[in-house]
Amino acid sequence: MVGPDGSVEVTGAAVVAFEVITLFPEMFAAIERSGITRRAMERKLWRANYVNPRDFATDAHRTVDDRPYGGGPGMVMMAEPLAQSIASCRARHAGAVKVVHFSPAGERLTHRRVMELAGAQALVLLCGRYEGVDQRLIDRHVDLEVSLGDFVLSGGELPAMVLMDAIIRQLPGALNDANSAIEDSFVAGLLDCPHYTRPETWEGETVPDVLLSGDHARIRRWRAEQALALTRKRRPDLL
16 A cells, blocks of 8 residues: 555564475574574464475375476476465465565566565465476466566576565564664665764765754755655666
8 A cells, every 4th residue: 555655664563473384394493593584483473384396296296396398408397286286275374375486577676566565364375496487377376476586496496585575674673773664765665774883983985964964854855865865866767
């Protein structure tokens, strides 16, 4: 939801439940054991369940991929194990569940989209592997395809962790200082301003005088001007 000042507001309940469909659930130890996301989990602000599609395979080898029709390199993830994985995820939630698939063909992930997803009751994050996922599964069961940019990764696990991190830091109580999320890049449509810390002089360069002035109104004005200038230089498309 877009507020009257142009900001994006979370609608509905904050996301506290992630259902992650992945062949490599061990990768997600990084987000559960480190930093802000770990603390937020300890504060019971979010939880995650990991589903391995191999658990729904029907053969002795627990096969979840096969050769692509029409030939070509690589393997394609089969629709049925993924469909059953998604169904098992949906069954754990009484309300609406949004299924997100990570793909180079997806829309570019933005702060606006993160905030919209943060209003979902629960998210199913489908992490593909190999050459891709059977298109019929995507057409029937995926609500949104997301991309981090114009490059290819080995699977959807890293993009899933990126999305989880971006959402978790928006949950009330996740950050020690709530203003940290409010003042992040993109929240107001601009990049963030430059930041400085001690020592006052480092390698012959000093901190801008305005930041040492104690004049908070002047500092706010300087930061706004710097954010605008940096956005104009680096990301004019945002303007």
